[in-house]
Amino acid sequence: MPKSVNQKQKLLFLLDYLRQNTDETHTVTTPQIIDHLAANGIRAERKSIYNDIQTLCDYGYDIIRTEGAHAGYRIADRTFELPEVKLLVDLVQSSKFITTKKSRQLIGKLEQLVSKNDAKKLQRQVIVADRNKTSNEKIYYSVDVIHSAIAENRQIRFHYFDWNVRKEMQLRKDGRFYQVSPWLLTWDDENYYLVAYDADAGKMKHYRVDKMLDLSAVNQARCGRTDYEQMDIASYSRKNFGMFAGEETTVQLLCDTSMTGVIIDRFGASVAMRPYDDTHILARAQVAVSPQFFGWLAGLSTHIRVISPDSVVNEYQIFLQEILRSYTDMQ
Structure with a gap:
């Protein structure tokens, strides 16, 4: 059989076809491969497909031949597995600094890392429009x-x-x-x-x-x-709530024992912490004292209290009183 014009691109077309159409549950047959190549101006015979598959395997691609009712070929080695791509999609969706437009573009590129059938599974989890996204396209x-x-x-x-x-x-x-x-x-x-x-x-x-x-x-x-x-950038991030700066101070926090995980999540596993009584722990941490720090405390209600230094206790009381006063003034 004489060689066709696109014969030199044969392996590339074959590899792309396997990447786009095969995964753990989908294979392609030799006739399907031959038809795909023909549609792209490349003549091929069954024997040449076997040789091409072997060439790709020799180069390092993990291409599996299956037998039985679903006999065919599928590519087994991908740079990213489907669960990994799903994780990347979630990160793109949840990132506020990525605009809605760019999120859709990035997700479209991530879909190219998996087969067409797996890409449909990604589409079912794509919800971008209602997220709180930045508008700065630059x-x-x-x-x-x-x-x-x-x-x-x-x-x-x-x-x-x-x-x-x-x-x-x-x-x-x-x-x-x-x-x-x-x-x-x-x-x-x-x-x-x-x-x-x-x-x-x-x-x-x-x-x-x-x-x-x-x-x-x-x-x-x-x-x-x-x-x-x-x-110490990790320490810097833990001290500055929401990256709002304030006067750096060592504070003692009296916490319900149920708040142990909250304290470790906020200040890291190395935070100084010890039992106080049967129902409380005492934690010591360096923080940048700011309205954002006080807002974090307020969100935890009575489960965490600042007990020292007195200056921070007083600032927090004033913070809460001013909030209450603002509602009283509205009446």
């Missing part, structure tokens, strides 16, 4: 610029915005650029943050990446290396 460009600046030891500058009551972006610092030395990208409280050194303030700060606009690298070397190398 975040992917921003992340790339930040990574490049870190690799090249360069500073960056950007505008930083808040939302106003008209749901409009309002630039901080009257529209002036921030200029900082980027050191690390981290994930906390469902948001992507840049940890960077602010030379004017003389300390490390963090910034929400989805709130950055007009970001670019600056041809100046980064500063703040000593501060960064002395920084």
